[in-house]
Amino acid sequence: MDTIGFIGGGRMAEALINGICSAGLVARNNIYVSEPVAARRLELEKEYKVTVCDSAEPVLQACRTVVLAVKPQVVATVLRELTAGLTKNHLLISIAAGISTDVLHRHTGSTGCRLIRVMPNTPALVQEGAAGMCAGPGALPEDMDKALALFQAVGTAVVLDESLMDAVTGLSGSGPAYVFAFLEAMTMAGINCGLSRDAAEQLARSTIVGSIRLVEHTGKHPAELTAMVTSPGGTTIAGLHVLEKGGFKGMIMDAVAAATRRSRELGQ
Numbered sequence: 001m002d003t004i005g006f007i008g009g010g011r012m013a014e015a016l017i018n019g020i021c022s023a024g025l026v027a028r029n030n031i032y033v034s035e036p037v038a039a040r041r042l043e044l045e046k047e048y049k050v051t052v053c054d055s056a057e058p059v060l061q062a063c064r065t066v067v068l069a070v071k072p073q074v075v076a077t078v079l080r081e082l083t084a085g086l087t088k089n090h091l092l093i094s095i096a097a098g099i100s101t102d103v104l105h106r107h108t109g110s111t112g113c114r115l116i117r118v119m120p121n122t123p124a125l126v127q128e129g130a131a132g133m134c135a136g137p138g139a140l141p142e143d144m145d146k147a148l149a150l151f152q153a154v155g156t157a158v159v160l161d162e163s164l165m166d167a168v169t170g171l172s173g174s175g176p177a178y179v180f181a182f183l184e185a186m187t188m189a190g191i192n193c194g195l196s197r198d199a200a201e202q203l204a205r206s207t208i209v210g211s212i213r214l215v216e217h218t219g220k221h222p223a224e225l226t227a228m229v230t231s232p233g234g235t236t237i238a239g240l241h242v243l244e245k246g247g248f249k250g251m252i253m254d255a256v257a258a259a260t261r262r263s264r265e266l267g268q
Helices: 011-023 038-048 057-062 072-082 101-111 122-126 141-152 162-173 175-192 197-218 222-229 235-245 248-267
Strands: 004-007 031-034 051-053 065-068 091-094 114-119 129-135 155-159
Touching: 004 011, 004 057, 011 031, 011 038, 011 122, 011 141, 031 038, 031 057, 038 051, 051 057, 065 072, 072 101, 072 248, 091 101, 091 141, 101 114, 114 141, 114 162, 122 129, 129 141, 129 162, 141 155, 162 175, 162 248, 175 197, 175 248, 197 222, 235 248
Parallel strands: 004 031, 004 065, 031 051, 065 091, 091 114, 129 155
Antiparallel strands: 114 129
């Protein structure tokens, strides 16, 4: 990519900009961002030395690859504003949660632009993101390669059938919030058992990070690793018994299912 543009300069756009700059995919002055809030434009310009503007027109004129990084509730309004500048030479990559390629095509079909739908998540801010993506109308293999390179610069990216994209939203899109809630609960539990807040936070955080790295390093199923920690009549089985009685796994499954349903609702 010689240039890339962003419609919207929020945190997810910033995460991608940071990843692009770190990976050297595009020169900083060839990254264009359309952002209506002046203070945010100044922030992005100062931090990343990118080209900022208050409207989409300069972005569409300068860039053939454009990332639609706005809230799903305003997608229709924004797309109506973009249609005057979009052409068949543009690749539009949407990261709006729940918005299907059918909806995108409904608003942009007359322009002939090519479409890709992506669901990233907030750990992309530290290049540890997880994204699912699917091809939309007109998308070429080289377009998908371009999108993969972009999102692999900020973590992991997988290509899926669009029918699974709402599940991606429910699992990895909303998933960081579940992990943060678990981290907070672990910390509070440590404090409740007598640890200082600082010690509880450090131990809980390191426990979660270390456990994930152990999964990655060993390649073992989580159930196998759980068994390694659990001895007969020991402390771990006592704790796991409480989690099982409370329906811990079922609650997580229900949370992902609820977020998936909400993603479908947003798309409608």
